[in-house]
Amino acid sequence: MTTTQSPAREVRVGHLDEVPAGEGRAYVVDGEQVAVFRHRSGRVSAVQAVCPHSGGPLADGQIDEDVVVCPLHLFAWDLATGESRNGQPPLRVHPCRVAGDGSVVVGAC
C-alpha cells in the first residue's frame, strides 16, 4: 500500500531519453505496469501506472515536482509518498533512479 523500502531487485526499464522532460511513460516491471516520470528538475519518479480511482492511465497525466494529476478525473497524488490529495486510495510508489549510463532503473515491489 505504501512505499516498500527494500525492493526485491532492480530492473532497468529503458533510457532516460525515452521520457521527455515533464512527461511520463509506462513500462512493465514483473508483469506490472509502472509509470515513470521525468521531472523538469531532472529527477525521476515511478508509481503504479493504473490510477487507483478508476483505472486511468497515469503516464498520460500532468506532473510537477510533487504530484501527478490523472488525465481522467484530475485527481492528484503525491509522487513521493503515493498519498492522494483528494481522499482517494494511495498509489504504490516504486524506488526509481537514473544510472550512470542514463538507464532508468526501477525497484520491483
Place this chain on the structure above:
Amino acid sequence: MTATTDRPTTTPATATALPAQRGRARRRLVVVGNGMAGARAVEEILARGGAEQFSVTMFGDEPYGNYNRIALSHVLAGEEEEHGIFLNALPWYADNGIDLRAGVRATFVDRHARLVHDDTGARTPYDVLVLATGSSPFFPAMTGLRREDGSLLPGVFGFRTLDDTRAMLAEAGLHSRAVVIGGGLLGLEAAHGLQKHGLDVDLVHSPKHLMNQQLNAEAGRVLQGRIEALGIGVHTAARTVALTGEERVSGVLLADGRELAADMVVVTAGIRPNAELAARSGLLVERAVVVDDAMRCTGDDGEDAGEVYAVGECVQHRGETYGLVAPLWEQASVLADRLTGTDPAAEYHGSRTATKLKVAGVDVAAMGLSEPERVDDEFVVFSEPRRGIYSSAVVRDGRLVGATLVGDVRKVAFLQQAFDQGLPLPEERVQLLFDMGTPSEETGAAELDDCAQVCNCNGVSKAAIVDAVRGGCSTVGQVVDATRAGKGCGSCKSLVAQITEWAAGGDLAVDESANWYVPAIPMDKQQLTAAIRERDLRSVSAVFRELAPAGAEDAKSKMALTSLLRVIWPGGVVEERDARFVNDRVHANIQRDGTFSVVPQMKGGVTTPEQLRRIADVADRYAVGMVKVTGGQRIDLLGVRKEDLPRMWADLGMPSGYAYGKSMRTVKTCVGTDFCRFGLGDSTQLGIDLETRFQGLECPAKLKLAVVGCPRNCAEAYVKDVGVVAVGAGRWEIYVGGAAGASVRKGDLLATVDSPEEVIALSGRFIQFYREWAGWLERTYDFVPRLGIERVRKVVVEDSDGLAAGLDARLQEAVGAYVDPWSEGREPVVPGQFRPSLPLVDLPLVPRRPGGAPGGVLPDVHSSSDATAQVAEEVAP
C-alpha cells in the same frame, strides 16, 4: 457445525498496519452497520488512538465502503458522480486494519455468548458491540404496492441507498412520467432529480403543506410555489390509496378518486428505524433502539445488556429519534470518548435540530419552533410568495426559540447562533430577518462560535475551517477539499466561503485567489498577460520560473498557461509538450479506458460521399469501437488506440475537428436558402466561412457556434457561444453567451448587421475579446453575464474603449498562424508521443459494438500494432 466459527479477529492486514501492541490483547469491537453513523463512530474511535485498544470488525449489508448518503440526491440529479461520494472507500478499511464484512448482514446477537450471527452463518465474538443500523424507507399501506411474493411492484422505488439510486437512474431514461409519494425532504429531492432526467413529475403529499415536519403552513406554501415553478406538479392534502398496473406500475390512485398516470413511483413517505435486529436480540426497543446518555442499550427485561451501544438513526434517546446527520456526529463523538476512555464521563444530551438544506435547488433553513405556541410568543414574519421568499422568527422571553427561512438563507448563521446560545436579540425584531445594522455577513463569520457547526452534512465546525486555513489552504476550494465542508447538500457553501475569507485575513480580505488566472501565480489574467509581455516569456516553464512564488511549477496550472501563451504569442511560443493536457499532446480526446476519439473536421456539418467513404474505410481498417454522428454535426470515431492515431489521420486526409481542446469546436448550420422553403439567408455557407476562419483557435474554454437561416433555429443558434440568425432582407442577428449544456441560457443579442462579412468581423472581435479577458474555463455563458451584454456591446460594437482595432489585428494574427495539428503526427514530436500508457491489467474498456449492429464495426482486422508496452530487462544485481 462447531459452536462458533471463530474467524481470526486479527487479519494479516491488521498485523502489518498497526503498531506493536503493548503487551495486552486488544478488545474486540464489532460494529453492525457501515453507514454514516457507524463509520463515523469508528473514525472518531481511531482518532482517539482506538486502534491500540480495539481490533475492529464492521458489518455492512451494503456491499460498499461508507458513502455520503445525502449526496445520493445529487447523484440522482446527475450533478455528482457515484465515485465522488465515498467518504471511506474500501482501502480505507484495510489501511486502518478494519475487518470489513461488506455485503454481510448481521441477523442475531447472542448477548450471553457475546456473538454476532450473520447471514453467511458465521458467528463473530465481541467484547464491545455498537449497533448503527440506520433506518429504511416506510411504505404506507396501498393496494397494489406489492406482488404476491412480497416484492415491490416493478417500477416502484424507495430512496435510501446507492442501489436504490442506481435502479432509478437505470430506469429514468426509459420512462416519461413519475409520481413521488411524500413531500418531505427526500420526496422533493427525488422529484427534482427525476425531473432533471426529463421525466414529468407529480408529487403527492397527504399533509396540507410540503415539508410539514420542518415548516409551517405559509412557509410550506411558499416552497410549493418554488417547486411548481420548476415544473413539478404538487398535490397536497392528497392521500394515495392504490397503485395500478399488473406487470409494472401504471398509475397512482388518490383517495378523492383522481388517478395520476405513472411509469415510475418513488415512495418517500417517511423512514422507520432498523430496530428488528435489536428487538430480536432482546434489547429494549420502543420506536427505535433505546439508549441512555452514554449511548448504551438496555435489555428488554430492564437488565444490563453488557457492552452494547447504539448510534445513528436507529436510536431513540430521551424519547427522540433523529432523521438528519448532525445529531449522529454528536452521538459518535460521545461514544468514542467513552469507549476509548478519553472522557469516560461523556454524555449525550440530545440535539437541537436545525435543518439547513438545499432542497430541489431551493435553500431552506429551519430551527426550533415553526410557529408561536404561547399567547405572549412574538412572531416576526416576512413573506413574498411571488419571489419565493419566506422568513420568520419566534421569540420567547427575549430569546430566539425558532426560525424558518425559505429561498434566502443569508441570515442563517446569525439566527443559528442566537438560537443555540440564547444571545440577546436586536430590539427592532425585523433585524432578525434583515441586515439593518445587525451583524453583517462578514462579522457574522467573525462572531460565529468556534464550535458552531457550519456544514451539518459532514459535521464540520467553524474551528475546522479556520484550522484548514491556518494549515495552509488558501482558496475556498482547498478548504472544501480538506474539510469536506460544503460537499453534502451544498447549502453552507457561502458560509464556508465567508469563514475562509475571514480566517484568511481581516474583514475585507476577499479570496484573492478566486481572481487568479491559475492557482500557482497570484495575478489576475490582465496582470499576468502584462507581465508575460513585459518580460517576453515564451514558455510555460519560464512563466513559472519568473512569476510563480519560489519559481515552483504546478501541474494544475500548466494547461491554462499553455493556452494563454498561445493567445498572447500566436505562432511564437516555445513548445513544452508536458505543459499540455494529454488531449493536446495527441490531438484526440481521451476516454475512460485510455483510448481516444477522433473527430475530423466537417465544416458547417456538410460532408461529401468521398469523405464518408474515407471515414468508413478508416473505421474498418482500425476497428474503431463505434462510429457516431455527434451533437456537433460531424462524425466521431471512438475507442481508437493511441498508437494508431498518426496513421489514422494520414489515411483520413482530413483536418482535425478539435473535438478535444479548449478551443473553437464546430459551427453547426442548417440547410438554409439553398434547400429550405423558409430560409432567409445562406446559413450553410456562412457557417462554413466562420469555421474556416476560426478553426482551432484556442480559447479559455470550449467555443461552439451555429448559423441558422431563419428564427426557427434548427441548428440551435440561440443557445451557442456565438449564434447567428438570418432575419430577412439580408440582415443577420448575432447572439453571444448562449448555452445548452450543463447550463441552459439563451444568448444575448449583440448586434444586427447587414452582411455576412460584418457577421464574420464582429463575431471575430467578440471571440478575441473573450480570449483575452475571460478566466480559464469560463464559458461565454458566464463571461457575458459577468460583464453584462451592454458592456460587451459597448466594447465590441461601439468601440467605447478603443480596443477594436487591436482585437481585430490580434485575431487576424492568430488566424494566420493556424496549422492543422494532425499534420504533425506523422513524425512524433517527442519520443514515444504515441506510445500506449495503457496498463496490461484489465480496465473498464469502452464497449466495441458488434459488427453489423447499428454503429458497429467489423471484427478486428487490424492486428499489427506497436501496442505492446516495452518490457523491462532485469538489472544484474
